[in-house]
Amino acid sequence: MLEAFNFRVLADYLPLFLKGLWATVWISAVSLVGALAAGIVACGGRISRFPFLSRCAGAYIEAIRSTPLLAQIYFLYFGLPTLGFRLPEYQTGILALSLNSGAYMAEIIRAGVLSVSRGQIEAGMAFGLSYLQRMRYIVLPQALGMTIPPLLGQAIVLVKDSALLSLISVFELTRAGQIITSERFMPAEGFFTTAVLYLTVYYALKAFSTWWQKRLIYIQPA
Amino acid sequence: MWLSYLEKLLQAFPFFLKGLWMTVAVSGLSLVGGTLLGFAAGIVRASRVRILGSILFAYVDFMRGTPFLVQVFIIFFILPEWGLHLSAFKAAVLSLTLYAAAYICEIVYGGIAAVPSGQMEAAKASGLTWVQRMRYVILPQAMKTILPPLVGQYVLLIKDSSVVSVIGVTDVTRVGWFTVQRIPEGLMVFGLVGLLYFAVCYPLIRLSNALEKKMRAEEPGGL
Numbered sequence: 001m002l003e004a005f006n007f008r009v010l011a012d013y014l015p016l017f018l019k020g021l022w023a024t025v026w027i028s029a030v031s032l033v034g035a036l037a038a039g040i041v042a043c044g045g046r047i048s049r050f051p052f053l054s055r056c057a058g059a060y061i062e063a064i065r066s067t068p069l070l071a072q073i074y075f076l077y078f079g080l081p082t083l084g085f086r087l088p089e090y091q092t093g094i095l096a097l098s099l100n101s102g103a104y105m106a107e108i109i110r111a112g113v114l115s116v117s118r119g120q121i122e123a124g125m126a127f128g129l130s131y132l133q134r135m136r137y138i139v140l141p142q143a144l145g146m147t148i149p150p151l152l153g154q155a156i157v158l159v160k161d162s163a164l165l166s167l168i169s170v171f172e173l174t175r176a177g178q179i180i181t182s183e184r185f186m187p188a189e190g191f192f193t194t195a196v197l198y199l200t201v202y203y204a205l206k207a208f209s210t211w212w213q214k215r216l217i218y219i220q221p222a
Numbered sequence: 223m224w225l226s227y228l229e230k231l232l233q234a235f236p237f238f239l240k241g242l243w244m245t246v247a248v249s250g251l252s253l254v255g256g257t258l259l260g261f262a263a264g265i266v267r268a269s270r271v272r273i274l275g276s277i278l279f280a281y282v283d284f285m286r287g288t289p290f291l292v293q294v295f296i297i298f299f300i301l302p303e304w305g306l307h308l309s310a311f312k313a314a315v316l317s318l319t320l321y322a323a324a325y326i327c328e329i330v331y332g333g334i335a336a337v338p339s340g341q342m343e344a345a346k347a348s349g350l351t352w353v354q355r356m357r358y359v360i361l362p363q364a365m366k367t368i369l370p371p372l373v374g375q376y377v378l379l380i381k382d383s384s385v386v387s388v389i390g391v392t393d394v395t396r397v398g399w400f401t402v403q404r405i406p407e408g409l410m411v412f413g414l415v416g417l418l419y420f421a422v423c424y425p426l427i428r429l430s431n432a433l434e435k436k437m438r439a440e441e442p443g444g445l
Contacts, residue, residue, distance in 0.1 A: 066377070066423035067416040068384035071395055075416065078408025156287075163289030167388060174292055187299035195288045195296065202287030 010189050013180050020176030021197050027094060027172060028159045034098030035158065036151075039105025046110055057106070064103035070164055072096050077168045093165035101158050108150045112143035152209040159201050173197055227407045231414065234401050241397035242418050248311070248391060249383040252318035253376055259319060260326025265356060267327060268334040278327060285324030290382050293317050298389045314386035322379050329375060333368035334360055366437050373430040377423050384419070394418050 045057030064072070073096045080087060087095070116139045124134040166175040177194035181187045267278045285293070297320075298313045308316065337360050345355040387396035398415035402408055 062424065062427075063416070063420070066381075066427055067419045068381035068395065070384040070387070071398070071412055071415045071419060074395070074398065074402070075408065075412035078402045078406075079412060080408070082406065082408055160287075160289040163291045164385070166291070174289065174295075177292065177295065181295075181299060187295065188303060191292055191295045191300060195284070195292050198289060198292065199284070199287040202283075206287075 005192075006186060006189055009180070009184055009186060010193060013176070013189075013193075016179065017173070017176050017193055017197060020171065020173040020194075021201075023171055024159065024162055024173040024198075025201070027090065027097070027165065027170070028155070028162050031094050031097035031101060031162065032155055032158055034094060035101035035105050035154075038098055038102025039109050042102060042106035043109040043113065046106060047113065061103045061106055064100055069096070069100050069161055070167070072100055073164055073168060089168050090165070090170045093162075093168060093170045097158060097162060097165070100161070101154060104154055104157075105151070108147050108154060109143065111150075112147035113139055115146050116142050149209050149213050152205055152212070156202055156205050159205070160198065163198075224407075227405050227410060230405050231401070231407070231410060234397075234405070237397050237401070238394060238414060238418060241392055241394040242422075244391060245380070245383055245393040245395075245419075246422070248314050248318065248386060248393060249376075249380045251315045252322055252383070253379055255315070255319035256322025256326055256379065257372075259323035261330050263323060263327035264330025264334065265361075267331045269352075282324045282327055285321055286328075290317070290321055290385050291388070293321060294385060294389060310386075310390040313389060314383070314391045318379060318383055318386065321382065322375065325375050325378070326372065329368055329371045330364070333364035333366075336367045337363045366440070370430050370434040370437060373426055373433060377426045377430065380423055380426075381419065 042057045042060055045053040046061065048054055048057075073093065076092050076096045077089070080092060120138055120142075121134060124138045129137065162172060163174040165172055166178060169175075173194055177187075177190035180190035180193075263278050263281075266274050269275075294313070294317045297317045298308070298310070301308060301313070341359055341363065342355060345359040350358065383393060384395040387393050387399065390396075394415050398411050402411045405411055
């Protein structure tokens with residue numbers, strides 16, 4: 001089975017794969033930023049004292065978490081044009097990924113915010129800090145350190161989820177594998193290469209997460 | 223215009239239910255397969271047989287490091303090259319089973335590792351065999367840790383089953399994809415698709431949350 005693996009064709013298609021890898025990386029990076037923004041807003045709504053805001057954010061989070069990403073991608077891909085928005089595929093894809101990941105981010109950030117002990121917030125109040133100052137100087141710096149490992153976990157999920165964008169004809173890594181399969185009919189060369197490239201991104205993120213966790217223990221002795 | 227689409231959509235509703243049945247069938251079969259395989263793998267991983275442990279570790283890393291879509295393509299397009307022809311349905315169940323098994327293996331392994339080592343030693347001292355120790359001492363205690371994430375994994379499994387629509391399994395997502403070609407109201411069609419998934423997944427998410435809460439409540443008074 002390995003002797004059938006055609007490395008020469010692979011060499012021909014290598015630039016295509018690298019372009020695909022680059023597309024996957026930047027699409028995931030942009031979506032990650034979008035997801036963080038969506039997550040912070042949704043988390044702020046979820047823990048706010050206004051029942052209306054909290055309900056809206058809760059509905060968004062639950063709706064995203066109980067439906068598949070593929071259905072959400074199709075929802076935007078087929079749905080936005082009927083509303084009069086004609087976006088390029090990759091923008092629709094980034095929007096879908098950001099909104100999807102944002103719901104999970106919101107829960108991660110919420111866990112981080114709630115992990116900051118009540119006494120610290122009260123101490124901040126006693127110092128006369130405003131709500132924004134307390135968030136900016138007390139809660140968020142601590143919550144962020146705690147949430148980095150699960151956020152990186154979510155980033156790994158995001159990179160893998162971006163593969164689904166190939167189904168709405170966005171060019172990225174999985175699409176590169178599909179192209180070599182349809183042009184040369186070599187699915188093994190196509191999809192194993194794709195898998196290996198995804199694995200490199202996965203191991204890089206995982207190594208970074210492990211390194212960070214070690215650092216975290218170093219900063220905050222239990 | 224809008225109303226006529228709604229009427230058409232209502233006419234197509236039986237197809238959606240058929241698709242939902244397909245989703246439930248595919249994910250149900252892989253749920254059973256993945257649970258059995260995942261428990262076996264998790265117990266083997268916890269048993270400290272070095273070689274088996276590293277093989278399973280590599281397997282889990284591969285499944286967790288690559289997108290499920292790529293795994294589906296590997297099984298559906300590459301296995302035939304090696305002489306194993308599978309129908310779309312069988313390929314879907316196989317890929318979902320292997321995928322779920324990797325995650326469940328980690329959940330089970332984590333649950334077993336969370337049981338205090340004194341339990342294992344006490345069971346050993348009582349003269350129980352390895353199988354007895356697992357069966358009567360370790361697993362019953364580990365189940366408390368395993369159950370909430372396991373149910374959460376089932377939710378992920380049902381959602382990920384939407385991906386197998388791309389190799390031609392007519393599940394809810396694929397029915398939606400067909401319908402949107404005739405009824406160009408993407409929001410309505412995929413809103414309905416989402417609603418059907420929601421009806422299946424939301425109760426399971428609530429169950430997972432309730433189990434987790436129950437586990438936490440039992441913790442301080444328990445072992």
